[in-house]
Amino acid sequence: MASPARRAPAKAARSAIPQLSWRAPQPAPIVLVSGPEEVCAERAIAGVRDYLRAEDPTLEVSDIRADDYAAGTLLGVTSPSLFGEPRLVRVSGVEKCSDTFLAEAVAYLAAPQDGATVVLRHTGASVRGKKLLDAIRAGEGSGVEIACPAVKRDSDRFDFAAGEFQAAKKRIAPTALRALVSAFADDLTELAAACQQLIADVPGDITEQVVERYYGGRVETSAFTVADTAIAGRYGEALIALRHALASGADPVPLVAAVAMKLRTMARVAGNREPAKALASRLGMKDWQIDRARRDLVGWNEESLGRAIQATARADAEVKGGSRDAVFALERMITVIATRAPYGA
Template identity: 30%
Template sequence: MASQRTSRPASTQQTFGSALLVTGTEQLIAERIVAERVTAARRAEPSAEVTKVVAVELEGNRFAELTGGSLFAAASIVVVEDLANLSQDLFDAVLATAKDPGPELCLTLVHGGGQKGKGLLDKLKKAKVEVAEAAPVKAWELPRWVSTEARRLRIQMDAEAAQALVDAVGHDLRALAGAVSQLGSDWQDQTITAAMIQRYFAGRADVTSFAVADDIMAGNPGQALEKLRWALSTGVAHVLVTSAVANSLRGLGKYLDARSARLPEGQLAREVGVPPWKLKDLSRLSRSWSAEGISQAVQAVAKADAQVKGAASDPDFALEQMLLAIDRAHRVGRD
C-alpha cells in the first residue's frame, strides 16, 4: 500500500510496509530524517536488518535482493542514498517497491535535490509515496533553528544568544549544530547568553572558519593557513573549519552540475542551495576549479574531519594538511 504524505514526525508514523522519499539540499536535515526513521523502525522491530546503500551501487539484482527479504532477519530496513544517480534501468523496480513495500520492509529513498532523477521523483510523488522535505533553512529563520537545536540537546539558550551565534558562525547548519553542541559541553547546566558567545568566539568577526574557506577556495593557501592559525588560537572549534570548507565545496560542486541547464538566476540559486548573490562568487570560482579537483578536495576534507574528531593526535596539523591538499586539488583545475 502506498504511503501518504503527512506532516507527522517520522517516529510516530508506520515504518514497516511503507516507503519515504527524503528530498532537498540540506544534508543535515536529510540525515536526521533518515536517522529518526531508522531508529523508529528498529524500535518497532529490533531484529530487522539495516542496509544503507548508494544508488550507483545498485547493479543487477542488488535492489531486489535488498528489498526482497533476508534469510537472517524477518524484516528489512533499506536506505537508498543519492537517488539522483540511480540507473534508469531500475526506475520501474524502485517505483513498484515504493508503491507496495510489503509488510516486512521499511524503505527510505534519499534525493539531494536538483533536476537529475526528477522523472523518478515525479512518479514517486504521483504514486503518493510519503515525502519529507529537507529544504534549506532561510536566513531569517536560523536563530529560531538554533534555539530549537539547543532545546533538542537540552541546552538553555536565550533568543539573543541564538542570534549572536548565527552572527558569529554563519549560515551553515552543520557548523551551527556543532557550535551549539560545543557550547553546551563547555558550559554545562548554564544558560548560554549572547555575552558568553561573544567571548567564546572572540576574534571571529575578522577571522572565521568561513574566511579560511573563502581563501583556500580562491587559491590563496598562504592567507588561508595564516587565518586558520589565528582562528584556532582564538578558540574556533576544528570541526567548524572542516564544516565551512565542506559547505563551500558542496556549493561549488552543485553549481558546476547545474549551470549547464541555463536556468534563471533565482531557480539556479535554489538548485544550488545558495542565496542569489552567492552565484557571482561561485561563477568566479568555477573558472579555476574542475570536477576532478572538487572530488579530490572533498576527500581531503572528509579525511581531516575524521582526524579532528579523534582519529589524529594533532588536529591543528590535520587542518593545515587539509588546506595544502585542497590547494593541490585546486591546481588540477588551473593546470
C-alpha cells in the same frame, strides 16, 4: 513492522502523502527524503533508523547507491530473511539514478516488502528520477515525504538553531542565539555541531557569555559584530571589527548583507508603536528582533537612516564588481553608518 506515519497536511496540492518534519521522522514502507539541505536529511534518515531500532534491535541496515546499481539489489535487500528481522534500506543518489534502479524502484512501489523500510534520498539537484518521485507523491507504495529545503536566509538559520535547543529542552538567551548564528553564518553543518556541543557541555541555560567563551574568536570577527558596532555609532570599534573580519577571510558580500539586513529591520520598525508581539507577527519576525531593532534605532532619525541605507546599497553594488576596491567601499559604508553623516563631512 512500524505502521505508516499519521497523515499530516500535505505541503502542496501535488503531494498526496504525509509530509513530515525532519526533526520528527517516522518510518513507512517508502520514505522520500527530498531537498538539498544535507544536515537536515542526515538527521531525518538517522531518526528513521533510531525509530526502527528502538522497536526492534535486530534491525538489518543496508545501503544502496542509485547511481551505481546492480540489477536485483533492491528486491534482494528488502526480501525477508530466515528469521524475519525488520530491514532498513537507505538509498543515496536518487537524483542521479541509473535506468535500472529507476525501473526497479518504480516497480517496487506496487508491492513493497513486508517488514522493509526503504529510504530514498533525492537532493533535488536534477530532475532525474522524477517519475519515481511523482509516483511516491501520488500515494503509491504507502510513502511519506520528509522535505529538507535549503537553509539560506538569516531567519532560517535562527529558526534552525532555535529548534536545536528547543528539541533538547535547553534554554538559550536571544542574544546568545544571535551571537552563535552570526559566528557560523556560512556553514550550517558547523552551526549544528556548535549547537550540539553547547547542549552537551553546558549544564544550565546558555548565555551570551557562554557563547563568547566557546566561540569568541569567531563571534568577534563576524559580520554581525561589524554591523552592530557601526549602527551603535562606535566608529573606531566598527573599523577595527571590519579589519579583523577581513583579515580572518570574511567575504565582503556577506558583510554588506549583514549590515543591510539590520538596517532593513530598523526601517520596518521605525516609527511603529505597536506592541512587539503584534508587530513581530505582522512582519513575520521574532519578538526579540523587534526589541533589538528598537534599541538600535536610538539616536537615529529618518534622514540618517535613509543615508545609511543608500550607502549600504552603494557598497553592495561595489563589492559585487562595481568597484576595484571593495575594502574602501566597506570602510566608506561603515563611516557613513557609524558617524551618521555624509562621507567626508
